[in-house]
Amino acid sequence: MEEKEISQAVIGRLPRYFRYLGELRDEGVERISSQELSELMKVTASQIRQDFNNFGGFGQQGYGYNVEYLYREIGKILGLDHTHNFVIIGAGNLGRALGNYINFERRGFIFRGMFDMNPELIGEEVRGVKVRPMEELEQFVRENDIDIAVLTIPKTSAVELVDKLIQNGIRAIWNFAHVDLNVPEGIQVENVHLSDSLMKLSYNITRYLKESGQDTN
Numbered sequence: 001m002e003e004k005e006i007s008q009a010v011i012g013r014l015p016r017y018f019r020y021l022g023e024l025r026d027e028g029v030e031r032i033s034s035q036e037l038s039e040l041m042k043v044t045a046s047q048i049r050q051d052f053n054n055f056g057g058f059g060q061q062g063y064g065y066n067v068e069y070l071y072r073e074i075g076k077i078l079g080l081d082h083t084h085n086f087v088i089i090g091a092g093n094l095g096r097a098l099g100n101y102i103n104f105e106r107r108g109f110i111f112r113g114m115f116d117m118n119p120e121l122i123g124e125e126v127r128g129v130k131v132r133p134m135e136e137l138e139q140f141v142r143e144n145d146i147d148i149a150v151l152t153i154p155k156t157s158a159v160e161l162v163d164k165l166i167q168n169g170i171r172a173i174w175n176f177a178h179v180d181l182n183v184p185e186g187i188q189v190e191n192v193h194l195s196d197s198l199m200k201l202s203y204n205i206t207r208y209l210k211e212s213g214q215d216t217n
């Protein structure tokens with residue numbers, strides 16, 4: 001398959017395609033036209049065609065898309081044909097919620113370890129994974145082929161930790177700490193801030209109320 005330089009906007013849309021196609025596949029749907037996919041996903045058919053054209057198309061004139069094939073190809077583009085071992089650092093509310101989420105494994109993300117500085121939490125289990133002390137982190141990362149660290153700790157702790165993680169072979173950070181991390185080239189960081197999403201929601205509520213004349217302010 002021919003691959004061009006793909007914009008982050010397109011990459012950002014791929015997981016949603018992947019999710020819908022996975023559901024269609026599970027329902028036994030074998031093929032789908034861009035029009036049908038467009039109605040299902042509420043994006044224009046031309047957007048879908050444009051997005052897929054970045055990867056050489058996938059579709060056949062008059063046939064539409066083969067769901068299984070498209071699902072697998074998008075999975076490959078997203079790197080989901082490989083497994084990724086991850087550790088969670090910070091076994092508090094958020095860390096535990098993430099650790100308890102089973103579907104990560106379905107996508108090839110394997111929950112290997114959990115770490116915390118609080119001695120009271122050491123030895124507790126989250127979905128069969130023991131919480132370990134921070135002193136064991138570096139060796140664990142090296143010996144267990146861990147490539148992703150999930151940071152669910154406060155921001156000051158996150159900054160201090162990042163260099164150690166990188167020195168021991170971490171390639172990517174899924175960062176929930178509210179801080180921008182400075183990392184060398186080649187290390188991937190994905191920041192997740194749930195409150196950003198909530199603020200977007202707030203903006204859209206406010207805009208809707210204004211536009212529909214219901215804003216009383």
Ligand code: NAI
Nearest residue numbers: 090091092093094116117118152153154157176192193194
């Ligand atoms: P929490 O207080 O329940 O858990 C934090 C855990 O991190 C505690 O178990 C604590 O012992 C541990 N910890 C603190 N410093 C550490 C260090 N240096 N090394 C190892 N472990 C350390 O807090 P919660 O609710 O789980 O939130 C965790 C962090 O995530 C907070 O800083 C919060 O601001 C942030 N957060 C981010 C969200 C997002 O959308 N990005 C959403 C919710 C929380």
